[in-house]
Every structure is written in structure tokens, then in C-alpha cells.
Amino acid sequence: MSASLAAILALAAVPASATQATYPDRAVKIVVPFGPGSATDGFARTLAAFLQAQFGQPFVVENKPGAQGVVAASYVAKSEPDGYTLFMTTNTTQSAAQGIIKNVPYDPLKDFTSIARLGGIYSFVVVNPNLPVKTLPELIAYAKANPNKLSYATGNSTGVIVGATLTRLAGIDMLPVRYNTTVQGLNDVMGGHIPVMITDAVTGLPQVAAGKVRPLAATGATRLKQLPDMPTISEVAIPGFDLDAWLGLFGPAGMPKPVVAAIEAKVKAFLADQETAARLEQIGFAVVFSPSDEFDRFVKAEYPKWMQAVKEAGITPQ
Template identity: 40%
Template sequence: MSSFVIRGLRAAAVLLACLSASLATSTAQAQNYPNRNITLVLPFAAGSGTDTTTRIISQHLSQALGVGIVIENKAGANGMLAATYVARATPDGYTLLVTTNTTHSANPYLLKSLTYDPVKDFVPIARTGDLPFMLVIHPDVPAKTVGELVAYGKANPGKLSYASGSSSAIVSGATFAHNAGIDMLHVPYKSSPPALNDVMGGRVSMMFVDILTGLPHVNGGALRSLAVTTRERSPLVPNLPSMQEAGVPDFDITSWQGYFAPAGTPKEIVVRLNAEIRKIVEKPEIKAQLATLGMDAFSGTPEELGAFVKDQLVLWEKLIKNANIEAQ
């Protein structure tokens, strides 16, 4: 046997040994998982809809797993900071991303330069539900209905402005302006809470915001709600018409929420997390609690979330193109 062949066999044996050792280590990690705190990274600030609902779910997840859950808010760059941070984290199940269509549906078409891939860089764990959005305006804006708002906007081009703290808000505002045929100024923010503060302060005319974040201010009289962004009325606010019902055509935008891990995370860990999250979300009392906060809670398998993300990328590309939004 030649020395070349012998060296090749030795190299193959070393490679096989390394792969076996790596597999054994990965299996051991999965079997012992979790044995320390898990960090949930969020792309939005404290007080946002995603933050509030995640804190509720994480309390139950902590109890189910027997370890602490740390919430880390990394707002900025339209969610890109948080997504990139998790994409580059060690794939051991201890750093997870709780995110929405902002990072995983819209950003590829809103941002010219993206530092992560929403499909290749992540392993889907579980979807946790939808957070419907609604249109809210400052009470000084002379409109009690969407029709009156559109008429005012057409009579006063450039006078209305809309704030945004997420991709859903950006696309909803641009879609409204385009489909209704009115000229409005876009005022972007890092997250929804500061954007909403400026709408309540009268510095910006209106905003599309998740029901959870906006409803308390509507009930308190600081804001006026006009419609929801979904195709049909939402059972969470049944008194509000849909945008289409209110006279704005081709309007159907929903914000979804889900858990993701860095690519390469062991399947056993993903399966464990999915099982526990689904148990939590599907409990009637927790679904009811989240519903009072404006979240339609439900879940599914990792494979279903993965397929859903791919479908949503196609949908949001169309939404952004139809609204004539240019990537920044």
C-alpha cells in the first residue's frame, strides 16, 4: 500500500473521529438541555406588543424548563441588530430570537443591506400567534372615520404625517397613503412606544400600531382608533371596521410572532422548545390572557413555521412593491 493511500486513510480516520466526537458532544448538550438561563432577544423596546406578550409566555416557559429566562431588548436598525446578534450566537439553545414579520418578512425588501438571512441563518422553533394592527390618530385630527381622514388628507396634501416603529407600521402607512391616494409624511422611530408618544403629543398625526400597545391609550382618550389592518374585523376590537370595509381597497396586513434559534441548533433542543411553547400557548387561560392584550395566540410545528416564513417573504415583497416603498 502506498504512503499516499496510508496518509489518506489516516486523514479519513481523524476526520471520522472528529465528527463522532462533535456528534457525541452535541447529543450530550441536547440531553442536558437546559442547565442554565436562556436569553430571549427581542428586536423591539420594552413596552412594545412583542415585549409584553413575550414576558407572559416566558414566565411559563421558565417554569416548564426549570431555568431562568432573560429578556434582552435590542431595538434598532428595524430589528436588524437583534436578528444579526442571534444569527451569530452559539447554536446551543441558550440564545433565541423572538421576532415578527419585521425581521423575517419585510426587512429583505425594506433594507438594501441585510446582515443576516431570515431563512439560512435561523432554525424555526414555534409560531406563537398574531398581533393585529389598528390605525390610531391624534384627537385633534378632524376625522371620526377612515373616509373622513382620507377626505381631509386629499384636501390638505402633505399636512398629515404617520409614525412607524416596525415594518408592519411602515408598510401599513405607505399602503394606506398609496391605496387611498393621499400625500403623507413618514416619520420613522426605533420602536412603537416612542412613536406612539409623539402621536399622543400631537407631533405626528397618526400611526398604525399593534392593538396591545395602542388600545390602552384609545380607551383613555389620548388617541382615536379608526380601523384594523386585517381583511376582516378583529374579534379583539369588534367595533372597528377593517380598512377594506372602511373604503381603502386591497388592504390586509397582519403582524405575526415566532421563536427562532441560530442555524445549527440541535434538533432535540428545537423539538423540546417547540413542545413546551405549544403547551403554553394552547392553554385556554393563557390564550384568554393574551387575547385581552390584543394577541391572537396559537402555535404549530417548526416545519410549519419554516414554510410560513417562506410564504410571508413572497407576500411582503408584493406588499412593499405595491406600496412603492424604496429600500433604504
């Protein structure tokens, strides 16, 4: 091999190793598709603080709520895939958006790099305490006795799909009211403007503790540890009902593998810390780590599942 050819080959090998060694050398943005105070926002800020300490560079959370997360997802999909724009999001943007929003301008399976799965987000049905119901069967009976007089709030796709599925299978009529964030919807429930909501546990649990909303039933397969006396929808109304959200970290498609590996390793360490995991579980998350390749397979499997749920719920894209 000539000296010149050897030099060329050596230079060609530099970018990947150098990228891994120097990343990040400036601030990194973590885009969140929901507003401040949401479950995803809270998780993102906790992770950002950890990554900043680990990498020695700022990790800044940027909220871009709107259109069930489509605004943020579109922004990230068009960003440079250099590792300086990350996306902490859920099944809302990556599995369900195309079923509930018209003209989604990105492909959730092709326009993103899957970095790591972070876990799940529990959800449950709540009502304003002034509504004369204390259980989900009572709510269903009340809705049947008062057709088209109740409305329910949602702040993400999980809420939209759970609400539509629940009302269809229970045979009741309630008007869905979509909010850009769960916080906005929950505020209106507490204010008496909306009687019912499907909320994520991270946002809803503090309001339950304060007595501002009454919890009725969990949307997933298991009861919440924080509310062990609250049954699941499956237990008291619709056998087999199981719809809970998942949470993960992405970047634009085409991110360098060494950068993905560097971030993935730090996320793994973050979730492996028992104190951190316990704290996240306590406020309403289910901590589950999956590395990039495994997470990518998970996302591809979840997409048809949620799209089928949208179809079966009879939801019309808006």
C-alpha cells in the same frame, strides 16, 4: 462488532440525547428586536416566565431595538446555535427588512432555525383626538384637502408597509416618520407631535381605552374583538386590504434538533393553556401555534408575500 467499535459508536450517540436531557443547564437569553413595552416584548416576557418555570433555569429577555429589528436579528444570526440565544420576532425582521432597510447583513431564510409560530399581532390606524376626523374615509378626505400637511408614525415594518400601501391606494400624501419602537411613535401621537399612526393592538388598545388616541380602522381582514365597532380598512376604504403581522420564535441556524424539539414542546403547552391563550387574545394577539417544520414552511411562504407588498407600496429602502 469489536468492543472498541461498539464503544466509539456509543460515544457518538451521546451528544444528541445528552443535549436533550440536560438542556438547559444555564440561563437562556430571548432576544427581542423592539423596545420594552412593545407587543413582542410583552409576549416574550410572558413566555419567558413560563419557560423558566418549566425548565428550572432563567430565561432572560434582552431588548435590542434599532434599524427595524436588524440590529437584533444580526446579533442572533451570529450567535452560537446551542439553544442559549433565542429570538422572538415578527415578519419585520424575517419577511420585510430587506425591502425597507439597506444592506441587511443576514439572510432571513438561511441564518435562523424556525422553532415555533406563536401567532399574529393585530394592527390599526389611530389619530390624535384633536385631529378633526372620526373615520378612515374622513381622514382620507382631510389628507386630500390638506396635501403634504399630515405625517404618520410607524414603529415596525407592518406599520411602514401598511402606511405606504394605504397612502398609495387611497391617493393621499402623508409623510412617513419611522420610530425604533411603537411606544415612541405612539407617545408622539398622544403628545400632538404626529397626528396619525399605524399601531399594533397590544400597544394601542390601552391608549384607546384611556381616550388618548382615536381608532379608525383595522389593517387585517377581520375586526378586533376588543373594538367591534371599528371597521377594517377593507370595509370602508380599500376592498381586499389585509396586512397583519405574525410572531414566532427562532434561534441561530444549525440548532440541535433535540433542543428545538424540547423548546417547541414547551411553547405548545404554553399556548394550549386556555387561560393563557384567552389573556393573550384579550390584549391584542391572535394565538396560533405551528411546530418547527410547519413554521419553517410558513416563513418561506411569507417572505415573498411581504417583499411583494413592499414593492407594490413603492417603498425605497433606507
